Amino acid sequence: MASTTHQPKTGVLIVNLGTPDNPKTPAVRRYLREFLMDGRVIDIPYIPRFLLVNGIISTFRAPKSAKEYQKLWTEEGSPIKIYGFEVEKLLQEALGDNFIVSLGMRYQNPSVQVALDRLKNKGLERIIVIPLFPQYASATSGSVHQKVMELVKKWQIVPDIHFVQSFFDYPEFVHAFAEIGKKYLKEAEYDHVLFSYHGLPERQIRKGDHTGSCLKEAAANPYLEGQANCCATLHSHNRGCYRAQCFATTRLLAQALELKDDQVTTCFQSRLGRDPWLKPYTEDTIKELAQKGKKRVLAFSPAFVADCLETTIEVGEEYKEVFEEAGGEHWQLVESLNSNPLWIGCLKAIVLQNAQLQPKVLESRSTTVEE
Template sequence: MEAPVLHPPAAKPKSIGKTGVLIVNLGTPDSPSVPDVRKYLREFLMDGRVIDVPFVSRFLLVNGIIAPFRAPKSAKVYKQLWTETGSPLKYYGEVVERELQRSLGDDYVVKLAMRYQSPSIQAGLDAFQRLGLTELVVVPFFPQYASASTGSVYEKVMDIVKAWQVIPEIRFVNRFADHPKFIEGFAQLGRKYMAQHDYDHFLFSYHGLPESQIRKGDITKSVCQFGECCGSLHALNQHCYRAQCFETTRRLVRALGIPEGKYTTSFQSRLGSDPWIKPYTDEVIPELVAKGAKRVLAFSPAFVADCLETTIEVGEEYKELFEKAGGQHWQLVESLNDSPIWIETLVDLVKTA
C-alpha cells in the first residue's frame, strides 16, 4: 500500500495590495494671520456636525458674527501657540505620520490629514485611490467618540469615497479612550510630574460639547440625564461623549493610584449661550482653591497632540485663573504628541481596527 502524501500547511494568502492608513486630526490654520484663522474658523464652524442648526442659520451665524469678530482675537492666541516648526498639532502629526509608517512597514501607506484645512482628507484619499489599496483604515485622533469630531471624519471620508468606482474594504477606529496603551501613555506623563511634586488635587479637563448634541446621541431618549448616568460605561451610553470622558478619568485614576475625593472631571471651551456639558472647568478651578487645593496637576485626555486647548487654555489661561484664586502650583500634563507609546497605540489600533 502506498504511503499517504503529506502536504505542508497552506501558506496564508499574501495581500496583493497595500493597506492605506489615514490618520486624521481636527485641523489648524495655515498660519496665525487673521485671514488664515478666519478661513479655518469658517470651514470648522460651517460643519453641520459642529454647529448643528439649519444651514441658513449656521451660515449667518458663522459668516456674519463668529468668523469676523472672533478671528482677530483667535489670531493673537494662535501667535502665542506658534513655534519655529509652526502649529504644534500639525508638527506632531507629521512626526507621527513618519514614525507610524516606519513601525508598520512596507505593507502600509500612512497619510496624515486634517478634518479642516491642510493636509486635507480629500488629498489623502486621492493619493490612496491611485495605489490600488486592498483596504483602508481610518484613525480619527479623538480618544472619545463624538458626532462633532469622529462622526464628522466618518461623514467626510464616506462622502468622498462614495464617488469611487472601486471602493476597498474600509475600517474605522471608533474610539480608543479605553485602550491600555493610551491610558498608560498619559499615566507615564502624570507619574513624571507626581515624582517631582506633591499634588493635592488632579483635574481632568475635556473639550466640551453642547448638551443638545449629547441628547441627540442618546439612542434610548431616556438614559442621558447629565448625572449618574455617566457613572459607568455600558451598551446604552457607550457612544455618549460625556460618559466616555468620565470613564477615561476612572481608568487614569486607577492607573495613577489617585484616591477618591482627590480628582475632578470637567469640560472646557464652551461657545455661545446654550448650556454645554458640565461641570465647567473655569468654574471648577476657583471652587477647588476655596476647598484647599493649592497644588493641581491638570490633564487634557481628549487631545493626543498639544494645541490651543491644551497649551494655551489649560496650560496658561487656567493657570492664571488658578493663581488669581489663590492657588500656588499649577502643572499641565502635555499630550502624547510623538511619544513611543502613542506610536505603539496607533500600531495596535491599525492592526486590530
C-alpha cells in the first residue's frame, strides 16, 4: 500500500557573491557600483559612500579590475557563474523532485530577484536560503539575508523561510575541502600550509560584538598574537564572529589534514582603504614565511566555495609572486570546491538538515564550541 505521508515541497535558494556580466570596464564598473554601494559592504553613511564609490573607486578601480577579470575569464564566461549553474543542476539532481533549487547572485546576474521569482507561486511550504559563504559576515551572508527579506516581504503568501547562517563546521564541508588538499600533500612535501580568508574592516567585527571584548588584545599587540588569542576558541560569546569562525575553520581543516599547530597559519587578504582590517595580513605573512626559510607553501582559501578573482588571481598568482620575490620557491593554491561531488554532497546534507528531514548532527557540530 502506498504511503500517504505528505512530503512538503521545499525551495532551495543558493546565493553567491556575483560577477560582472563580462570582463570589460563598463560591466565591471556596474558590478563594483552595485557591490560597494551595499551599506553592509561599505558601512558608512549613504552620501559619503556614494561619493567614494561613484567618484573614486568605480572610476579608477574598474579599468584595473577589468584587466584582472580578463585573466580569469573563460570561453564559457566567469568561473563563479559557471560553477554556480553546475552546482544548481547537480544539487537539483541530488535532492530530487520534492525540492526546487534556484541560483542567484547577490550582485548582478542572475539576481536574487530572478532566483526568487523561480520559487514564487510554486506552493512551497518552505524556502531554505543558503548564502554560499562558509563563515558568516554581515557583508556577505548578512547582506543576502537582508536582500531576501526585502524581496519576499512583498509576496502575498510568504512561506516558511529558513536562513543558513554558516556551514564552516559541517563535517561534510571540512571533509570536502580536506580531500582536495590531501592530493597536494600526497604529491609533494610542503614547509607550511597557509589558510587565507577574505578580510573585513575591524570596525565591522566590533559592530557585531555584544560583549565589548572583541579584538581587545589588539591594543597590546596589533599584529598577530594578541588578536589571535581572542579567537583561539569558538564559544557562545564569539560564535557569530567572522574572524573567530575563520580560525575555527583552520583548526578543523588542520585536524582533518593531520597538521600540527606550527605547520599552519591563518591570515586575511583583500584589504581596501586605510582603516585597519583583520590581521594578520596575508601579504605580510607570506613575506615572513619566506624570511623564516619556508620554501614550499600550500595555500587554501576556505572562505570561497568557487574559484574567482580572489582565489585564482589574488592567491594563486599575485601572492605567488610576492612569495617568490621574498625568497620562496614553490607556491601552490588549493582549488575551491567548485562543483566537486563532495561539495554537492555537503550542500545536500545542509539542505536536508535544515529541512528537518534528518536529525541534526549535534555531536559533530559542537566539537569546536566551548561554553
